[in-house]
Structure formats: C-alpha cells, structure tokens
Amino acid sequence: MKCISIDLDGTLLNSKHEITEASVKALNELSELGHSIILNTGRAFGDVIKLKAVQDMKVPIFCINGSVLYSKDRELLYEATIDITTYKELFSFLQELGVGILVYTNYGGFPSTLPPLHQKSKEELDTIFKEFNYGPILEQPDLKIYKLIALVHRDDQEKIAGVKSALEGKFDLSIASSFPNNVEITSSEAHKGKAILRYQEMLNLTFDEIIAFGDGGNDLGQFEVATTSVAMGNAPLFIQQQADVITRTNDEDGFAFAVRELLRLTRSEEEIIPL
Numbered sequence: 001m002k003c004i005s006i007d008l009d010g011t012l013l014n015s016k017h018e019i020t021e022a023s024v025k026a027l028n029e030l031s032e033l034g035h036s037i038i039l040n041t042g043r044a045f046g047d048v049i050k051l052k053a054v055q056d057m058k059v060p061i062f063c064i065n066g067s068v069l070y071s072k073d074r075e076l077l078y079e080a081t082i083d084i085t086t087y088k089e090l091f092s093f094l095q096e097l098g099v100g101i102l103v104y105t106n107y108g109g110f111p112s113t114l115p116p117l118h119q120k121s122k123e124e125l126d127t128i129f130k131e132f133n134y135g136p137i138l139e140q141p142d143l144k145i146y147k148l149i150a151l152v153h154r155d156d157q158e159k160i161a162g163v164k165s166a167l168e169g170k171f172d173l174s175i176a177s178s179f180p181n182n183v184e185i186t187s188s189e190a191h192k193g194k195a196i197l198r199y200q201e202m203l204n205l206t207f208d209e210i211i212a213f214g215d216g217g218n219d220l221g222q223f224e225v226a227t228t229s230v231a232m233g234n235a236p237l238f239i240q241q242q243a244d245v246i247t248r249t250n251d252e253d254g255f256a257f258a259v260r261e262l263l264r265l266t267r268s269e270e271e272i273i274p275l
Contacts, residue, residue: 002263003207004030005062005196005222006255008041008048009115009178010215011232014251017115019053022256027057030259036207038062038199040192042178042218044104044113044146045070064104065176065218066195067146067186077202078195080187082145082173084138090171090185091134094150097163100129102149107140114149114182122153147190150183157181176218180236184218192218193225211262213247213255215239230258 006012012019030037040062041048048054048061060077061070069078082090087103094101102117103110111132117125137143152159157180164183167175174186192214200207212219212226215235223229223242231243232254240246245262248254 001205001207002035002209002211003038003196003200004035004259005038005040005192005210005212005226007192007214007216007219007222008039008043008051010234010250011213011219012039012250012255013051017051019051020253020256022253024053026256026259030263031059033263035263036060036205038196040066040195040212040214040222042184042216043115044109046108047113047115060199062192062195062199064146065174065178065184065186065190066192066198066221067104067190069195069199078198079144079146080189082148082185082187084143084145086171086173087145087148088138090148090173093166093170094148094163097150097166099159099163100125100151101134102147102151103134103137103145104147104149105137105140106142106144106146107137110134110137114151114178117151120153122155125151125153146186148185150185152181154181174221176216176221178216178218191221193221193223196222196225213258215250228262230262 012023014020037059039059042065045063058072060072067080071077111128150163160183172188174188174190176184178184209227210225211228212222213230215232220242229243230245230247231240233249247258
C-alpha cells in the first residue's frame with residue numbers, strides 16, 4: 001500500500017481554490033487501487049471541509065501543518081498545541097515585529113483563518129489587524145492554541161525573511177511558510193512529515209512508499225519522510241530543488257498528471273521532470 005500525502009493550496013487546489021475533475025478522477029483511481037490518501041494541509045479543519053470535493057471524500061485530514069489529525073471518519077486522532085505561556089511571549093514578540101497575526105485555536109481562527117484573506121488589499125489587512133481585540137481569546141474555557149501566522153501583504157513579503165531571522169532559536173517551535181508572505185508557527189510536534197509517521201504508527205499501518213505532493217515551505221516536512229517527493233510547477237525554485245520530481249502547475253492539473261506518470265494509471269506522451 002502506498003501513502004499519497006497531498007497538500008491543498010497551490011497543489012491539489014487550483015488558483016480558483018477548486019479540485020478539478022481530473023484530480024477527482026485521479027483520487028478515485030488511487031482509492032480503487034487500495035492506496036492510502038491523506039490530505040495534509042496548513043488549513044484549519046473548518047476551511048478544509050468547506051470544499052465540496054472534500055465533503056465527498058472519505059480520507060484522513062491532517063490540519064494546521066500536522067497539529068490536528070482526523071481519521072477518514074472525521075474522528076480526532078491527535079492534537080499538538082502551543083502552551084499558553086509560550087503563546088503570550090510569541091504574540092508579544094510578533095507584535096513588536098509589526099506584522100499581522102492570525103491565531104488558530106479550537107474555537108476557530110482569530111481574527112480570521114488565512115484563506116478568506118488571500119485577496120484582501122494592504123489597507124483591508126491593516127484595518128482587520130488594527131481593529132481586532134485579541135484579549136478575549138485567552139478568556140475561552142479549555143483553550144487550545146494550534147498555530148500563529150505572521151502575515152504581511154504580498155507587496156511587503158520581503159519582511160518575512162526578517163521575521164524568520166528574528167524567530168530563529170528564540171522559541172522551541174516549528175516554523176514554516178505556506179506562502180511567501182507568511183510565517184506559520186506551531187508546536188515542535190506539528191510537522192507534516194511527523195504527522196504521516198505518527199498516523200502510520202497509530203493505525204499500525206505499513207506504507208510501502210510515501211509519495212508527497214506540495215508547493216510550499218511547510219511541505220518540506222513531508223518531503224523529508226517521502227519515498228518520492230513531488231513539487232508543483234508553480235512551487236518556488238527552492239521547493240522544486242528539494243523535490244525528487246517536478247510536475248505541471250496546479251492550474252495545469254499537475255497532481256493528476258503526476259499520478260498518471262508515477263503510478264501508471266494511464267499512459268501519457270509528456271514527461272514529468274526529474275531533478
């Protein structure tokens with residue numbers, strides 16, 4: 001049995017945030033062959049199950065970069081959280097850096113999760129972050145903090161390198177980027193690759209191969225544990241350089257194309273690009 005671990009944004013989803021018919025067909029064929037399909041994303045669970053194609057799928061969903069794992073029956077299997085003391089220190093630190101802050105919790109994302117903000121203007125983002133009162137987050141009973149995202153507008157993404165540099169070695173946490181204009185900060189136990197291995201152990205499974213698909217910095221974790229890592233054609237160069245294979249872009253059905261080639265579900269005259 002092969003494990004097929006698939007990122008969502010920029011990978012399985014096209015630029016319209018859709019799963020195309022070609023990708024759905026490839027997923028169905030993988031399932032029929034008895035392979036284990038995992039959706040392995042930085043998104044919160046609520047943002048994943050809004051997708052109609054996902055609602056029709058019965059597969060495990062790993063959310064928030066491996067912080068929260070759900071079984072194919074939507075049963076909660078595992079959570080990795082940031083303790084409240086660390087959250088307070090980290091939040092203050094990010095405020096001093098002058099970036100927008102998203103807080104992912106068991107009560108949802110504050111002031112939002114990331115997907116609804118993708119098309120916001122710089123002015124809109126500034127207003128959202130300046131006007132939001134973060135204090136009441138800590139008043140929630142049995143609060144669990146899963147992730148903080150340091151976010152800037154796309155026009156200011158050069159600031160992200162400085163944020164990463166400032167965070168380096170300061171907190172015992174996992175740091176990655178799902179997009180060039182953010183830094184995602186989770187528990188050190190939250191990691192897309194660790195999540196695959198944890199799931200395999202929890203369910204007493206043995207994967208003959210792990211094939212990981214991704215396009216962002218937070219996908220390097222799953223590339224580390226993969227037998228074959230596949231970078232999308234739209235991935236930044238440094239991600240492609242870490243992959244075994246580069247496929248087409250997410251707007252060219254790159255996932256479905258790579259599945260056909262790697263698993264020989266159908267024949268194709270075109271080639272994926274080995275590094």
